Amino acid sequence: xxxxxSAGPARRPRDVIPLREATRxxxxxxxxxxxxxxxxxxxxxxxxxxxxxxxxxxxxLFALSYCTLLPGPEAQQLATYVGWLLNGVRGALIAxxxxxxxxxxxxxxxxxxxxxxxxxxxxxxxFLGLAPAVIAIVVQAVVRVxxxxxxxxxLVALAVASFVALTAFGVPFPAVVxxxxxxxxxxxxxxxxxTAPPKVAADAGPPPLIxxxxxxxxxxxxxxxxxxxxxxxxxxxxxxxxxxxxxxxxSIFVDQGVFFSGAALVTFGGAxxxxxxxxxxxxxxxxxxxxxEMVRGLALAETTPGPLIMVVQFVAFVGAxxxxxxxxxxxAAVVAALLTTWVTFVPCFLFILLGAPYVERLRGNRGxxxxxxxxxxxxxxxxxxxxxxxxxxxxxDDTSRLAAGPLDLEYPVLGSLDVPSLAITALGxxxxxxxxxxxxxxxxxxxxxxxxxxxxxxx
Numbered sequence: 001x002x003x004x005x006s007a008g009p010a011r012r013p014r015d016v017i018p019l020r021e022a023t024r025x026x027x028x029x030x031x032x033x034x035x036x037x038x039x040x041x042x043x044x045x046x047x048x049x050x051x052x053x054x055x056x057x058x059x060x061l062f063a064l065s066y067c068t069l070l071p072g073p074e075a076q077q078l079a080t081y082v083g084w085l086l087n088g089v090r091g092a093l094i095a096x097x098x099x100x101x102x103x104x105x106x107x108x109x110x111x112x113x114x115x116x117x118x119x120x121x122x123x124x125x126x127f128l129g130l131a132p133a134v135i136a137i138v139v140q141a142v143v144r145v146x147x148x149x150x151x152x153x154x155l156v157a158l159a160v161a162s163f164v165a166l167t168a169f170g171v172p173f174p175a176v177v178x179x180x181x182x183x184x185x186x187x188x189x190x191x192x193x194x195t196a197p198p199k200v201a202a203d204a205g206p207p208p209l210i211x212x213x214x215x216x217x218x219x220x221x222x223x224x225x226x227x228x229x230x231x232x233x234x235x236x237x238x239x240x241x242x243x244x245x246x247x248x249x250x251s252i253f254v255d256q257g258v259f260f261s262g263a264a265l266v267t268f269g270g271a272x273x274x275x276x277x278x279x280x281x282x283x284x285x286x287x288x289x290x291x292x293e294m295v296r297g298l299a300l301a302e303t304t305p306g307p308l309i310m311v312v313q314f315v316a317f318v319g320a321x322x323x324x325x326x327x328x329x330x331x332a333a334v335v336a337a338l339l340t341t342w343v344t345f346v347p348c349f350l351f352i353l354l355g356a357p358y359v360e361r362l363r364g365n366r367g368x369x370x371x372x373x374x375x376x377x378x379x380x381x382x383x384x385x386x387x388x389x390x391x392x393x394x395x396x397d398d399t400s401r402l403a404a405g406p407l408d409l410e411y412p413v414l415g416s417l418d419v420p421s422l423a424i425t426a427l428g429x430x431x432x433x434x435x436x437x438x439x440x441x442x443x444x445x446x447x448x449x450x451x452x453x454x455x456x457x458x459x
Contacts, residue, residue, distance in 0.1 A: 017086045018056060019094070025052065026098040032439045033075070033099060033305040034130075037383065039137040040075035040099075042144050043439065048082060049208070055082060056208040067374035068177065068379050071265050072348045073307035076100060077451075080352045081154060085210055089353060096349055104313065104341055105305020110300045111317040111337065116309065121458045122451070129204035129450015131394045132421045133443050136428030138387040142300070152194050154187050155377040162381030174236055176378055184374020185367055197454055221358035232350030233355050236261065239342055252323050255286060256316050261343040263312065275385050278312060288319025307342060317416045368428055395421050 029047055041064065048054050060082070067077040076099045083095025115121060150156045162180055165171040228361045240257035247253055261441045263278055279294040288296075297314035304310065320336030352390045362368050397420055428446050431437040437445070 106304040125454025132425035133428040135448030159380040160379040162378040180374040180378035181371040188370030
């Protein structure tokens, strides 16, 4: 498929790619969204930018920078944004829903297994293989996104500074993003080439269907914004109101719907930024979880496709199963999990569909471009920080902290090295960087290695 002629009339978003073809691509992406935001962004980078050539590199990074500013999972919002660019509102809904659907199903099943069977050797062995494999995928993502997004040494320095601020000094993520935007704006006034696209290797391929300079054809308007806002708010809160009518205002479903609706508005910086708050409320205020279970839920979310914030589904499932009211425990658990997932992700669609048309019209603004270049650099540092966080929690024995409770979610004290996890991490890195295996193939091989090794150790 060839790129559109920039001299010809602009085409409507739905005509950029046939909707059926785009849907197949989003479904394929949804099955590979392991590894948190780093791995998810890398999957979209590889398929949409590098392989299919549907969107230009700078356009992709611009969308990522905007999504990073929003509360909620930036990778899922990035998928929604790109889906809107390709196919309008229908494309946004399809891309956003498919991005989270496999994770919803997988975590629903795993939550049921956890409640019914607890810690089993087979499940633990499976996680033994999957978690280290994710480390390799995240490291690959840091390399890819950094190489594509850091086109000037000043941006590399800003990415390193963001990483240090987050990991060594615990600077809140919103503060890092705000500082990066300001620094990017200041630097661009002294370095005019700061926002120039990074040089791409000769194998970049044909021009993308949506170029870096092409303007989206859907114009913003007050009427469209008002309609989007009203429909989005109704979709967000009507299910909670229905739960209040059916089960009473004091039911666990309403408590969870209201609480996680609020949590969806403060999830700046991804799931890790809000986990301590969710854990504290779920354990100490509502009693939905026992101490230590938040970390187990996070482990389940880490090893399933989709955003890591999906851990809230586990919280709701376990909490409703143990306090089902008049419902069967399993029915209550499923209803609570689905309701929580709904109120967590509906705001993501609202933010994108409401703001994207306005953001598109500002892409040519040099001041905004400079600020977003700084944010893009900060994003690389954030992804690297998340990679380190995950590696420390996977490769080092954290048993003592698990027993102490879930509220201390900072970096663990380096205890004894988990040799089996280290070995499988090395296997994953070899498959990804040396053998150039795909994400799914690498995950499958590491999962099999984990099962074999885990069962052997338990024997």
